[in-house]
Every structure is written in structure tokens, then in C-alpha cells.
Amino acid sequence: METRQQTSTRANPVGRHVQISSIENSRVRQEAENLRAGIENFGESARRQPPRAARQSTEYEDWTTRLGAVEEVVDMIQNQVNDGSIMPGDAVRVTAGEHTTGIMTVSVSPKEEDAKDAFWIDNIVTHPGAAGAGELLIEKAVAMSASKGFGGTVRLMAFSGQTFYKSVGFKDLGGGLMELRPAQSNKWSNVNGTLLLSRRMHKSGLVQDIPRTVPQAELQLQTQLGQASPQDRIEYALQLRRHPELSRFAQSVMQGLQQAVTANRQLPPMQVCDQTLRQCWSANEEQRPLYNKLIRAFAAR
Secondary structure (H helix, E strand, O other), X not given: OOOOOOOOOOOOOOOOOEEEEEOOHHHHHHHHHHHHHHHHHHHXXXXXXXXXXXXXXXXXXXXXXXXXXXXHHHHHHHHHHHHOOOOOOOEEEEEEOOEEEEEEEEEEOOEOOEOOOOEEEEEEEEOOOOOOHHHHHHHHHHHHHHHOOOOOOEEEEOOOOHHHHHHOOOEEEEOOEEEEOHHHOOOEEEEOOEEEEHHHOOOOOXXXXXXXXXXXXXXXXXXXXXXXXXXXXXXXHHOOOOOHHHHHHHHHHHHHHHHHHHHOOOOOHHHHHHHHHHHHHHHOHHHHHHHHHHHXXXXXX
């Protein structure tokens, strides 16, 4: 995921201020394009005059493939933007100076591998010349998992980069599924209640510089969503203004939720909605991506 080089082709040379922060949803597309452009420029430069360290590495032998894989992940992030599946605070970036060197999108939802809720890294991509960007993003994912009640546990589907993920404590569960339990890993340390990657703890200017807040606009949207009616949550999750073709599906969901709430008056309505959506998720394999969005929208309190 990262190539450590001591040349000017590095994306974050020594002395450049490194930060990690959430991206407002309206900025995700542009940030992904900025990262793509930076990767392409870096790739062209490296091909013309590769650094000695890169020429001697096994990674450089597979340089074109690596850049192609990175661009595929950027495309997947763009697809998440297009289908409206990124919830407030779910996108994170690493910056070095004015340059974006890494992007990650996360979610809390059931997946086909496990019907229980879990904290997932959906997509993660770093600039090939950025030293430490992947570590920063994993550490941020652990912090986000902990803040959402998952104890720092993180899951992802890894089709490449397994060596890196194992180096930061992920365990291979088979079929590309990997899981990190930092509280049980000797690669992580608990510092005053915060889980930190041990090998990063003494890298000056990184841990201290990481803001762990969500942009104000995202906080306001989260608050509004937590107070929204079921109908408004459905409209937000399915982005009905952009996807009017989902209107009939939204109506059927709303009718199903109303019937479930009526039949279970002894339970809190939002709890009934949550349980009903999860049952629908289990019973409708083809529509699971839509139910994932609905489950996440109804989880906001």
C-alpha cells in the first residue's frame, strides 16, 4: 500500500504537514479525482525516471498493475458517490500539505459474509508514493469503529495488499475477508483509552496532528437525520430526487414499516423499523445494497 522512498517523488516528503480528516459528502467526488490525477502524474514520473529504491524493489516490477488497481478503487469510490451510498462522516482523507494522499470510505452494515452489524472499510486507496498514509487511515478506521460501539474492530474485503493489512494486525478469515481486533493485537497500544498503532506512536507530528472531528456540516446532517421521520429517512437513504425510479420501492418499504409498527405497538417504533429492515435484508439478496442504505439511515438517533 505504501512505498517508502527518500526522493522528491514522494507524495509526503519529510517536513510536510500530514493530516487526516473527514470529507464532506459534496467534496468526495472532487477529492477522488484529485487523488487520481496525483497518482497518474506520479506514475508517469516514476516510469520516466524511477527512484533507485523503487527500481530495486519487487513492487516496481508490478508498477503498472499496482497503479491500475489503485484507479479501480478510485472508480469504486466514485460509484459510491453516484449511488448515494456514502453517509455523513463515512469518507476520510489524508493530506500532505495541499495534496490528497489517501481516501477511505466506511460503513456500518450487515454484509453477505455476516448478517450481524459490523464496521467495514468499504474502499481504501493511497498514493503509491505516500509513506504512512495507509497506517493513518487504518488507525482512523479503528477510532471510528470504537466511537460507534464496535470496540475498534474493523472488517474489509482485501483482493490485494494482504501483506500490508497483516502487518497492522488484520487476520485472514478466508475468501478475501479480513478482520482487525486491535484490542487483542500486539501491534496496537491502548493510550489513555485510544487505540493506536504501536509502530506509529513515535513518529513525530502524526498522531498529534490528527483531528478526530467530523465537519460541522456533516454533524448538522447527522443530527437532522437522527430527528427525521421514517419517510424522510427513506427519501434520504434512497436519494429519491436523483433516483425517482426507486419511488415504488420506497413506497413498498414505507408500507411494510407501517404495518410492522402497527403489529408491534408494545415496542419502540424505530426499533421495529430497524428489525423489519434487517429481516428484509435477509430475505432479498438482490436488494441488499438498498436495504444497507436504509438500515444505516434508520440507525441515526
